[in-house]
Amino acid sequence: MFESLSERLERSFKILKGEGKITEINVAETLKDVRKALLDADVNYKTAKQFTETVKEVAMGQNVIKSIKPSQLMVKIAHDELAKLMGETAVDINTKGNPAIILMSGLQGSGKTTFSGKLANMLKTKRNKKPLLVACDVYRPAAIEQIKVLGEQINVPVYSEDDNKNPVQIAQNGIKHAKTYGYDVVIVDTAGRLAVDEEMMNEIENIKKAINPQEILFVVDSMTGQDAVNTAKEFNDRLDFDGVILTKLDGDTRGGAAISIRSVVNKPIKFVGTGEKMDAIDVFHPQRMADRILGMGDIRSLVERAQEQFDEEESRKLQKKIAKNTFNFNDFLAQIQQIKKMGNIKDLASMIPGLGKAIKDIDIDDNAFKGIEAIIHSMTPAERENPDIINGSRRKRIADGSGTSVAEVNRILKQFEETKKAMHYMYANKGKRFGRR
Numbered sequence: 001m002f003e004s005l006s007e008r009l010e011r012s013f014k015i016l017k018g019e020g021k022i023t024e025i026n027v028a029e030t031l032k033d034v035r036k037a038l039l040d041a042d043v044n045y046k047t048a049k050q051f052t053e054t055v056k057e058v059a060m061g062q063n064v065i066k067s068i069k070p071s072q073l074m075v076k077i078a079h080d081e082l083a084k085l086m087g088e089t090a091v092d093i094n095t096k097g098n099p100a101i102i103l104m105s106g107l108q109g110s111g112k113t114t115f116s117g118k119l120a121n122m123l124k125t126k127r128n129k130k131p132l133l134v135a136c137d138v139y140r141p142a143a144i145e146q147i148k149v150l151g152e153q154i155n156v157p158v159y160s161e162d163d164n165k166n167p168v169q170i171a172q173n174g175i176k177h178a179k180t181y182g183y184d185v186v187i188v189d190t191a192g193r194l195a196v197d198e199e200m201m202n203e204i205e206n207i208k209k210a211i212n213p214q215e216i217l218f219v220v221d222s223m224t225g226q227d228a229v230n231t232a233k234e235f236n237d238r239l240d241f242d243g244v245i246l247t248k249l250d251g252d253t254r255g256g257a258a259i260s261i262r263s264v265v266n267k268p269i270k271f272v273g274t275g276e277k278m279d280a281i282d283v284f285h286p287q288r289m290a291d292r293i294l295g296m297g298d299i300r301s302l303v304e305r306a307q308e309q310f311d312e313e314e315s316r317k318l319q320k321k322i323a324k325n326t327f328n329f330n331d332f333l334a335q336i337q338q339i340k341k342m343g344n345i346k347d348l349a350s351m352i353p354g355l356g357k358a359i360k361d362i363d364i365d366d367n368a369f370k371g372i373e374a375i376i377h378s379m380t381p382a383e384r385e386n387p388d389i390i391n392g393s394r395r396k397r398i399a400d401g402s403g404t405s406v407a408e409v410n411r412i413l414k415q416f417e418e419t420k421k422a423m424h425y426m427y428a429n430k431g432k433r434f435g436r437r
Helices: 003-016 024-040 045-060 070-085 112-126 143-154 167-181 198-211 226-239 256-265 286-293 299-309 312-324 329-339 345-349 370-377 381-385 392-402 406-428
Strands: 100-106 131-136 185-190 215-221 243-247 269-273 281-283
Touching: 003 024, 003 070, 003 286, 024 045, 024 070, 045 070, 045 256, 070 256, 070 286, 100 112, 100 198, 100 226, 112 131, 112 143, 112 185, 112 243, 112 269, 112 281, 131 143, 131 167, 167 185, 167 198, 185 198, 198 226, 215 226, 226 256, 243 256, 256 269, 312 329, 312 406, 329 370, 329 381, 370 392, 370 406, 392 406
Parallel strands: 100 185, 100 215, 131 185, 215 243, 243 269
Antiparallel strands: 269 281
16 A cells, blocks of 8 residues: 555655755755655645645744754654645544435445445444445446345345336335334445446435435545546535545555545545455544555554454453564464454555565465465474574574475564564554654
């Protein structure tokens, strides 16, 4: 996620490395490069211009204390302004109502139907809701069948009227059905088109008026960059939606939509889709996204996903290990088993500070851990407990036993040590970053 943008921004801030103080000249040079990086990432031109002007204004008003380098101060300022640009704080959806009605909108191909299923699954499993999906896409071939299949996967019922081509009636009847059978959230999946057109906008406006939803969500493919922002503006002008859903954020996205969309439509990004699985849905946290864009990782989100897989006792044990810096290969192997359940592996790995850059050019698939697991299984119990004892001859034996090379074993040992240090550092400094207490 955002690998290219993160790299470009890192290079931009290196311009200030070695400088003793912030001046108008070196700040201007840095921000010129930052603005170009943002534009190359498909960030809205006005948004990029305003962002760099704000960062410059804040930077020139700062006194650099001896313990902080100018480049570090600029990263801090950029982080804070990026977070503000994307909304600063997470915004939840409104599920109050009897039932609460959520209207989904967006273009065809944005992942709207799939996300409707993900949202239903999240509300059911994490918020103890009783959701009902309503199939109102009466035009796209197999759309109703698709949402029925998703409903079966997550064990959430789907209301549909296969022979009815009036989406307004279907939506109204679906809500009546929900009230009759005690469903407390209704998610209405509507039709999309390949581009914004008057017929589609009129139809979804009519559905909105007929069902009076508590929440209107606009679903957009983050990989479409600036086009996503333009489409969001058109939908918002007609629907006045409550929030944005960014899908496919695990793909090769340049970051433009995530950074620009809030400033253009003045509506919060509420959730992001991070994979194909039905649990691949995350609340959007602007502060954490700013961390990731600036290459700082996202340990908090990683820990939250881990906590969903572990019970409290396991989580406490893991935190103690990290705090005492005694995290070993036995723990690592246990984490691998849990990570496999947590979503897109490359996306998860990028949450670890420093690791995202290291793996940016590596194609990671679902079998990515097989080689690592083989190497760990070839270690003795003592070696797993204390990797420091793994000398040259032990590395050769481990490589032979796992069917890998000594170079591969060396790489895994090095990455393990870097990850261990990063986790310990982040734990030891939590709450202190950027002066927060």
